[in-house]
Amino acid sequence: MIPIVNQMLSFSLSEPIPPLLATANEAEYGPIILTAVLLSLVVIYITSKLGGELSKRLDLPPVLGELVGGVIVGVSALHLLMFPENGASAADSVIMTVVQAIGNLSPEAVTSIFNSQSEVISVLAELGVIILLFEIGLESDLRELGKVGYQATIVACVGVVVPFAAGTGGLMLLFNVPAIPAIFAGAALTATSIGITSKVLSELGTLKSREGQIIVGAAVIDDVLGIIVLAVVASLAKTGEVDVLNVIYLIISASVFLIGSILLGKFFNKSFVTIADKLQTRGNLVIPAITFAFFMAFLANAIHLEAILGAFAAGLVLDETDKRNQLDQQVVPIADILVPIFFVTVGARADLSVLNPAIPSNREGLIIATFLLVVAIFGKVVTGWSIFGQAPINRLAIGVGMIPRGEVGLVFAGIGSASGVLSKPLEAAIIIMVILTTFLAPPFLRLAFNEPAEPVESADSAS
Amino acid sequence: MIPIVNQMLSFSLSEPIPPLLATANEAEYGPIILTAVLLSLVVIYITSKLGGELSKRLDLPPVLGELVGGVIVGVSALHLLMFPENGASAADSVIMTVVQAIGNLSPEAVTSIFNSQSEVISVLAELGVIILLFEIGLESDLRELGKVGYQATIVACVGVVVPFAAGTGGLMLLFNVPAIPAIFAGAALTATSIGITSKVLSELGTLKSREGQIIVGAAVIDDVLGIIVLAVVASLAKTGEVDVLNVIYLIISASVFLIGSILLGKFFNKSFVTIADKLQTRGNLVIPAITFAFFMAFLANAIHLEAILGAFAAGLVLDETDKRNQLDQQVVPIADILVPIFFVTVGARADLSVLNPAIPSNREGLIIATFLLVVAIFGKVVTGWSIFGQAPINRLAIGVGMIPRGEVGLVFAGIGSASGVLSKPLEAAIIIMVILTTFLAPPFLRLAFNEPAEPVESADSAS
Numbered sequence: 001m002i003p004i005v006n007q008m009l010s011f012s013l014s015e016p017i018p019p020l021l022a023t024a025n026e027a028e029y030g031p032i033i034l035t036a037v038l039l040s041l042v043v044i045y046i047t048s049k050l051g052g053e054l055s056k057r058l059d060l061p062p063v064l065g066e067l068v069g070g071v072i073v074g075v076s077a078l079h080l081l082m083f084p085e086n087g088a089s090a091a092d093s094v095i096m097t098v099v100q101a102i103g104n105l106s107p108e109a110v111t112s113i114f115n116s117q118s119e120v121i122s123v124l125a126e127l128g129v130i131i132l133l134f135e136i137g138l139e140s141d142l143r144e145l146g147k148v149g150y151q152a153t154i155v156a157c158v159g160v161v162v163p164f165a166a167g168t169g170g171l172m173l174l175f176n177v178p179a180i181p182a183i184f185a186g187a188a189l190t191a192t193s194i195g196i197t198s199k200v201l202s203e204l205g206t207l208k209s210r211e212g213q214i215i216v217g218a219a220v221i222d223d224v225l226g227i228i229v230l231a232v233v234a235s236l237a238k239t240g241e242v243d244v245l246n247v248i249y250l251i252i253s254a255s256v257f258l259i260g261s262i263l264l265g266k267f268f269n270k271s272f273v274t275i276a277d278k279l280q281t282r283g284n285l286v287i288p289a290i291t292f293a294f295f296m297a298f299l300a301n302a303i304h305l306e307a308i309l310g311a312f313a314a315g316l317v318l319d320e321t322d323k324r325n326q327l328d329q330q331v332v333p334i335a336d337i338l339v340p341i342f343f344v345t346v347g348a349r350a351d352l353s354v355l356n357p358a359i360p361s362n363r364e365g366l367i368i369a370t371f372l373l374v375v376a377i378f379g380k381v382v383t384g385w386s387i388f389g390q391a392p393i394n395r396l397a398i399g400v401g402m403i404p405r406g407e408v409g410l411v412f413a414g415i416g417s418a419s420g421v422l423s424k425p426l427e428a429a430i431i432i433m434v435i436l437t438t439f440l441a442p443p444f445l446r447l448a449f450n451e452p453a454e455p456v457e458s459a460d461s462a463s
Numbered sequence: 464m465i466p467i468v469n470q471m472l473s474f475s476l477s478e479p480i481p482p483l484l485a486t487a488n489e490a491e492y493g494p495i496i497l498t499a500v501l502l503s504l505v506v507i508y509i510t511s512k513l514g515g516e517l518s519k520r521l522d523l524p525p526v527l528g529e530l531v532g533g534v535i536v537g538v539s540a541l542h543l544l545m546f547p548e549n550g551a552s553a554a555d556s557v558i559m560t561v562v563q564a565i566g567n568l569s570p571e572a573v574t575s576i577f578n579s580q581s582e583v584i585s586v587l588a589e590l591g592v593i594i595l596l597f598e599i600g601l602e603s604d605l606r607e608l609g610k611v612g613y614q615a616t617i618v619a620c621v622g623v624v625v626p627f628a629a630g631t632g633g634l635m636l637l638f639n640v641p642a643i644p645a646i647f648a649g650a651a652l653t654a655t656s657i658g659i660t661s662k663v664l665s666e667l668g669t670l671k672s673r674e675g676q677i678i679v680g681a682a683v684i685d686d687v688l689g690i691i692v693l694a695v696v697a698s699l700a701k702t703g704e705v706d707v708l709n710v711i712y713l714i715i716s717a718s719v720f721l722i723g724s725i726l727l728g729k730f731f732n733k734s735f736v737t738i739a740d741k742l743q744t745r746g747n748l749v750i751p752a753i754t755f756a757f758f759m760a761f762l763a764n765a766i767h768l769e770a771i772l773g774a775f776a777a778g779l780v781l782d783e784t785d786k787r788n789q790l791d792q793q794v795v796p797i798a799d800i801l802v803p804i805f806f807v808t809v810g811a812r813a814d815l816s817v818l819n820p821a822i823p824s825n826r827e828g829l830i831i832a833t834f835l836l837v838v839a840i841f842g843k844v845v846t847g848w849s850i851f852g853q854a855p856i857n858r859l860a861i862g863v864g865m866i867p868r869g870e871v872g873l874v875f876a877g878i879g880s881a882s883g884v885l886s887k888p889l890e891a892a893i894i895i896m897v898i899l900t901t902f903l904a905p906p907f908l909r910l911a912f913n914e915p916a917e918p919v920e921s922a923d924s925a926s
Binding site for chain 1: 516588803
């Protein structure tokens with residue numbers, strides 16, 4: 001059906017291919033690419049639902065289950081969902097083997113289809129993370145920030161600077177990791193997942209406590225800081241060198257882009273509502289919103305920042321409109337079908353077998369993973385002691401509340417992995433760090449608030 | 464970000480590429496593919512909304528505007544959205560020229576990115592038509608069919624057989640078109656768009672009249688017959704030859720697949736509702752539904768039928784569940800962002816300049832287009848006279864109500880175009896036929912029901 005494979009094999013496009021000759025190739029390859037994409041999506045969705053539901057039953061965040069599900073179907077274990085950049089060939093992928101059997105294909109054809117299919121799934125995963133950040137932007141209420149203000153800002157800044165400095169410095173000095181991957185791994189330590197912490201806090205009934213308010217405020221600021229850090233780090237990864245002037249340029253351009261979008265957004269907001277009200281056809285709200293998000297993502301990409309920075313800015317802008325709730329509701333099903341593709345493929349791409357403790361040569365990778373985990377935990381726990389001159393406050397609870405990395409940590413891991421700067425052990429170490437911090441935070445948080453470690457509510461009633 | 468381009472350029476995947484070497488290439492190409500896809504999607508969405516809204520203001524179906532919008536931004540006019548299979552190179556595409564300027568790319572890099580981007584957009588368009596047919600399936604109420612039954616079935620069958628026989632026969636005998644493209648064009652004449660007719664009927668207040676009920680019933684049966692015809696014809700196009708045994712096998716397998724899915728679906732229905740009720744995480748309804756639709760599409764593809772047949776069957780099955788209304792609502796935003804990609808790209812791919820009357824060599828194409836249009840209109844108008852032994856009935860109104868081809872006609876044109884069997888003039892003639900039948904049906908229908916040709920309601924109140 002898609003006549004692209006054709007052109008992939010012969011790059012000379014100056015002469016149109018005669019229709020009947022083209023047909024033979026297209027009939028052979030085109031529908032098969034669609035078959036491979038459909039089968040991959042079915043595997044991804046089933047994995048995400050099985051993992052997410054199991055995770056939820058264990059009182060853990062669903063996103064953790066989607067990630068672990070991805071690890072299980074991916075290169076680390078079942079080899080269902082494989083990507084060529086792992087050095088895998090089509091024959092290593094169970095999905096491609098099934099597709100080959102269905103289509104009765106030659107090895108060359110399968111290799112070409114494997115590449116096309118992986119490319120399509122990769123772009124879908126990137127559209128997924130763009131929609132995810134758009135949704136996070138839509139849910140980040142900037143007006144709320146004013147209320148917690150000062151303390152939350154200090155906690156957020158300390159929680160970004162300490163893990164970043166300790167992580168990057170430690171990797172470079174103790175483990176001789178080159179600067180760029182060390183900076184990337186350090187940056188991955190900075191994120192805080194607001195979703196996981198606020199869910200546990202609300203279960204404990206401490207969301208509205210002073211500690212709870214500071215944690216949530218700091219996590220929102222962390223999102224913003226984290227995305228600026230990611231934009232800077234990912235650009236460094238592209239150029240491959242750390243140039244102080246370039247770093248300054250990137251920090252300024254990312255900040256200007258974000259702040260500028262929010263300021264200009266106040267004017268755009270009104271036009272957006274006017275446009276959505278005037279449109280009379282289906283999708284009158286969701287299409288302009290997604291178009292705006294994609295356009296901002298394109299713009300960020302075009303000025304050499306990350307696409308997700310643009311999507312996040314678009315979400316922040318549209319969050320301020322009256323249409324927010326209606327839009328939220330319509331974006332949910334779109335996010336539901338695109339975001340799992342991102343989480344599952346991040347898991348599937350990560351080769352955790354490089355950390356198998358049974359193999360002696362993996363020792364260094366394991367030590368790095370342990371080091372990252374320790375920095376990830378203590379780098380956030382110290383944030384509680386950054387609040388001075390306050391009435392007695394549960395400093396440990398604030399610090400522990402900042403531990404889980406969740407979605408945003410995975411965005412770092414995913415983009416780092418796709419950019420190719422991370423060595424396999426380092427990539428695996430980051431994924432393990434994200435999994436374990438997310439896994440450990442809920443029980444730790446209950447302990448810090450002097451609650452029993454068992455879930456207060458049963459899994460059923462917590463839904 | 465996506466390290467595929469790498470592998471596209473060097474097909475030898477046996478050796479993993481060293482990370483730092485890979486980075487250089489990926490940093491150059493990967494994010495640029497995403498940039499190109501995002502820009503294409505922004506252009507597609509703006510085109511679809513401008514076209515759809517303008518069409519709606521002119522009291523025409525929005526889908527017509529999306530198609531015409533696609534024609535305007537595509538190969539026929541503005542050259543914004545181009546596809547390599549038209550023989551276009553990256554330099555012909557305005558979007559790729561912009562992307563090249565942004566990324567400062569070499570011509571080889573642009574060609575490779577152009578191919579990747581087109582491939583991704585093509586798969587997105589195919590996912591769009593899969594979701595479209597899933598939605599049509601969800602909206603086709605099989606129980607309603609029992610009520611109109613006999614007359615509607617006759618009207619539907621005559622409305623499939625007459626245009627198909629006259630179209631295919633005429634093209635082969637009068638214009639010496641080879642069998643496969645003639646059959647494809649004939650098949651494209653069989654579809655009826657229920658959406659357009661039922662909207663006009665409801666504006667005229669005649670939806671519940673006997674004529675209205677027969678038209679709507681026949682249009683639903685037409686959908687089912689049309690999709691079976693498409694599955695058969697598209698398979699013929701793949702093998703490239705008309706073998707009577709193969710045709711019989713295809714008709715039987717497509718019918719068995721559809722009827723079998725509906726019968727087995729009665730059991731699956733209950734499991735589906737049980738699963739959706741048990742799931743506690745986000746997307747508990749929409750993910751199982753889309754997974755089912757994609758799985759059925761995969762299955763249909765795997766047994767060499769069309770993916771859309773599977774998606775349509777999945778829609779018919781899930782239509783029978785209690786969750787139907789809730790599901791309908793959640794599928795709408797997903798369809799809103801995927802379906803316009805299909806309609807706009809069908810328009811963009813169709814080169815209508817081959818029918819420019821100013822150029823003498825286009826004479827034959829124009830005559831074919833006129834012939835198809837005449838068959839399309841009269842082949843459906845005669846259906847009114849297929850009802851025997853009835854009380855006085857407005858036969859002309861029934862016939863005219865079956866004229867618009869709309870979405871389903873475009874599905875034929877899109878799949879025919881992508882399969883490469885249609886010559887450019889024939890493809891353009893089919894698109895023109897779909898546009899004109901859809902354009903002419905509303906005023907004709909008003910005349911046939913003896914209504915004034917002007918819209919009874921203003922465009923604003925008809926929303």
